[in-house]
Amino acid sequence: MRTQVGIIGAGPAGLLLSHLLHLRGISSVVLEKRSRDHVERRVRAGVLEHGTVDTLVQAGVGARLLREGLPHHGIELRYGAESHRIAFDQLLPGRSITVYGQQEVVKDLIAARLAAGGDIRFEVTDVALHALEDRPYLTFGGERLDCDVIAGCDGFHGVSRPAVPDGVLTTYERAYPFAWLGILARVPPSAEELIYARTDRGFALHSMRSPEVSRFYLQVPPDTSADDWPDERIWAELKARLETVPGFTLATGEIFDKGVTPMRGFVTEPMQYGRLYLAGDAAHIVPPTGAKGLNLAVADVRVLAEALDAFFATGSADLLDGYSRACLKRVWRAQHFSWWMTTLLHTFDTDDDYGRRLQVSHLDYVTASEAAATTLAENYVGLP
Numbered sequence: 001m002r003t004q005v006g007i008i009g010a011g012p013a014g015l016l017l018s019h020l021l022h023l024r025g026i027s028s029v030v031l032e033k034r035s036r037d038h039v040e041r042r043v044r045a046g047v048l049e050h051g052t053v054d055t056l057v058q059a060g061v062g063a064r065l066l067r068e069g070l071p072h073h074g075i076e077l078r079y080g081a082e083s084h085r086i087a088f089d090q091l092l093p094g095r096s097i098t099v100y101g102q103q104e105v106v107k108d109l110i111a112a113r114l115a116a117g118g119d120i121r122f123e124v125t126d127v128a129l130h131a132l133e134d135r136p137y138l139t140f141g142g143e144r145l146d147c148d149v150i151a152g153c154d155g156f157h158g159v160s161r162p163a164v165p166d167g168v169l170t171t172y173e174r175a176y177p178f179a180w181l182g183i184l185a186r187v188p189p190s191a192e193e194l195i196y197a198r199t200d201r202g203f204a205l206h207s208m209r210s211p212e213v214s215r216f217y218l219q220v221p222p223d224t225s226a227d228d229w230p231d232e233r234i235w236a237e238l239k240a241r242l243e244t245v246p247g248f249t250l251a252t253g254e255i256f257d258k259g260v261t262p263m264r265g266f267v268t269e270p271m272q273y274g275r276l277y278l279a280g281d282a283a284h285i286v287p288p289t290g291a292k293g294l295n296l297a298v299a300d301v302r303v304l305a306e307a308l309d310a311f312f313a314t315g316s317a318d319l320l321d322g323y324s325r326a327c328l329k330r331v332w333r334a335q336h337f338s339w340w341m342t343t344l345l346h347t348f349d350t351d352d353d354y355g356r357r358l359q360v361s362h363l364d365y366v367t368a369s370e371a372a373a374t375t376l377a378e379n380y381v382g383l384p
């Protein structure tokens with residue numbers, strides 16, 4: 001078998017890349033180790049930056065997103081006994097975010113690829129990368145796929161990054177001493193906007209998926225299992241962390257999904273080796289506090305699709321050679337923003353009264369100063 005671009009991973013990065021290449025007349029095959037059902041049900045974050053929405057709409061895969069996505073023009077920061085709105089619409093006229101589950105993006109992309117005759121192989125085994133320096137090929141389940149280029153879109157635990165010879169990549173990492181417990185509940189949102197809450201019991205986030213379904217997160221110890229969290233315990237803790245302002249009552253309902261997300265920052269430099277290009281979580285991870293993971297994956301493959309277009313159209317590898325450099329600026333901005341939001345809103349084991357007062361002082365500043373609020377807002381909705 002032969003294709004122009006062999007893509008490993010059918011997450012948002014691999015699927016969108018395959019679609020963007022198809023629009024440019026470039027062939028690809030996507031190899032995914034999990035089932036279609038599994039990738040379509042995997043619950044992840046759900047905040048799309050302005051530019052991410054534009055990319056999906058321009059690529060012709062935004063119809064359902066425009067119909068069902070929930071546009072948001074601000075977020076709420078809750079701490080002490082007060083709520084403060086960061087009003088994107090006033091600070092940055094015309095820019096907003098859209099709440100739309102990542103697995104909905106994945107479903108839309110799979111549907112678009114299959115409708116166009118795209119080649120996605122689910123449940124493939126033993127994917128391995130070979131001859132990355134010049135004539136790359138992939139093997140899987142006893143088959144061989146020759147390619148001009150390989151895109152490693154196989155997430156943090158994939159096989160692409162480890163296929164690069166030792167000593168080529170430098171990795172940068174930050175671990176956090178907590179995780180997030182995320183749930184989906186069949187209950188209408190208790191507020192119109194996302195609420196990021198800092199309390200001495202830990203962080204909590206109120207989000208949503210639809211007028212009938214709410215999404216919540218709790219800061220939890222890193223070694224927690226979802227089994228440690230029966231529904232009553234989750235609701236009690238969410239109430240303790242969110243019902244901190246007068247007049248706010250948290251509506252509760254049936255919890256139908258629970259999962260624990262580790263929190264880490266990770267970047268590999270460069271994001272390429274020979275004819276292998278890494279995109280999305282395969283190259284970098286952010287803690288979910290700024291909701292940047294999916295948006296970074298989309299930004300990477302936008303750059304990669306352009307570079308591949310130039311490469312196949314003209315034979316020039318200039319843009320491909322600059323791929324990593326072009327992506328890493330945005331990647332590091334998102335690393336910093338996610339780290340900053342995380343340190344602003346979570347409790348750390350090492351917190352002392354001095355540290356806590358610094359945190360509150362910073363929150364007071366962000367909510368009182370238009371300059372500071374604009375900094376948060378422009379990073380949150382996404383830099384151009």
Ligand code: APR
Nearest residue numbers: 009010011012013032033127154155158280281293294297
């Ligand atoms: N062979 C084939 N496929 C693999 C392999 C492998 N050895 N290892 C992993 N995969 C698949 C995974 O099953 C997954 O479907 O690669 C895909 C990677 O997809 P994601 O993890 O969704 O990563 P990405 O597409 O980069 O999207 C980034 O998704 O992880 C979230 O929060 C993250 O929002 C971010 C976004």
Ligand code: PHB
Nearest residue numbers: 045046207288289290291
């Ligand atoms: C979500 O709705 O899943 C979500 C929202 C905001 C975040 C992270 C996740 O910062």
